[in-house]
Amino acid sequence: DAKTTQPPSMDCAEGRAANLPCNHSTISGNEYVYWYRQIHSQGPQYIIHGLKNNETNEMASLIITEDRKSSTLILPHATLRDTAVYYCIVKTTDSWGKLQFGAGTQVVVTP
């Protein structure tokens, strides 16, 4: 599976958009990009995933570059409840159940 690189931490003001980058320069054609988040002491929560097209759901948007070597998770209007560690994971569909979590990005939303 491709390795991902994320910044260790970032701050965001409440009400503003939070843009979380992820680098996956060795991604292969059949690998999806998944985003999960973990609010303190809770189990991880699925956010969104995509292959090459941009995706949007009620929680966030996922923008994948044309060469697929990087992506950005966008939380359009960050709230205090979005404070969490965000994980970018790259997986193929044949064994996507075996998620490999890195250190993630600690996002702190401030009032």
Add this chain to the structure above:
Amino acid sequence: NAGVTQTPKFQVLKTGQSMTLQCAQDMNHEYMSWYRQDPGMGLRLIHYSVGAGITDQGEVPNGYNVSRSTTEDFPLRLLSAAPSQTSVYFCASSYSFSGSGEQFFGPGTRLTVL
């Protein structure tokens, strides 16, 4: 639906004791797995199951045992607890092992081994 449930929420063991962490899901999911999370680190896969009667090892299986006799339940057994097994344990489930989609995680069991 209750989703993924885990019991107990907290547990303290002495070195050498054995115990079973319980995990259940009511979503009729084929795939279930166990992860551990050490302080300040990401989750690591211990064991997983792609259906009743089928289990396999993940990244860190040593010291743990699993079985899957029903679709709903996937218990994790610690055979002889060691301080290195102090961690937070998460159970997860999803509709299938392959394909794309989300995994649902339980609230976790916080285990301390003295």
